[in-house]
Amino acid sequence: MDKKDTNYNVLKRISGTLHRVVPVADQSGKIISYALKPFMCEFRAQDIIQVIIGAALLAMPVCLTEEAWTLGEVLPTKNVVYIAIASTVMISIFVYYNIYRSNFRNYIFHFFYRVVGTYLISLIVVALILLILDKFPWESDRILAIKTVIIVTFPASLGGTLSDMIK
Structure with missing residues (x-):
């Protein structure tokens, strides 16, 4: 590991947020300055809000389709488990x-x-949206409600993950 690699892995907390110290070198390789890049390892309140917004953005159109509602009815439980595993x-x-x-x-x-x-x-956001749309049959058929939420959470969780990366 050379000097550049060890300098690249230096982390500093600035104003409560972790930043990676990135060396800026000239053509000869001599470090002339350092730049700071946010290191987003901590899951903070702003990240949670970004996940909520991203999950809602992708969950809303899927929650409005009848295919998502009926897929929960016809898809075997093992396939829904596979969808949850694929999401994570x-x-x-x-x-x-x-x-x-x-x-x-x-x-x-x-x-x-x-x-x-x-x-x-993402699961909670999807459940709330389906509840508002009256497509979350928790009291009458809990298995169907859970299956539908997991199916819709697949794209919603990916949307939440993507929006969490926006800084």
Whole structure:
């Protein structure tokens, strides 16, 4: 590991937020300055709000389609479980490669907290939207309600993850 690599992994907290110190070098490789890049490993209130907005943006059109409502009725439970697993795996891969790849060992807890938090927030947003649309049959058929929420949460959670990356 050369000097540039070790300098690139330096983290500093500035105004309560972690930043990565990035060296700026001239053509000869001599470091002439440093730039700061936000290091978004901590799942903060603004991140939660961004997940809510992103999840709602993609959940709303899907919640309004009859196909999403009937898919919960006809799709076997094991397929719905596969959809939930696919959602969390896709969130995990995206979050790992966009935030935690360089410092994963130091922020494992934050990684899992962000992935689980993003998925759970998306589930709640979808359930609220379906409840408002009167398509969340919790009292009459809980399995159908859960299956429908998981199906719609697939695109919603990905939208929430993408919007969380906007800084």
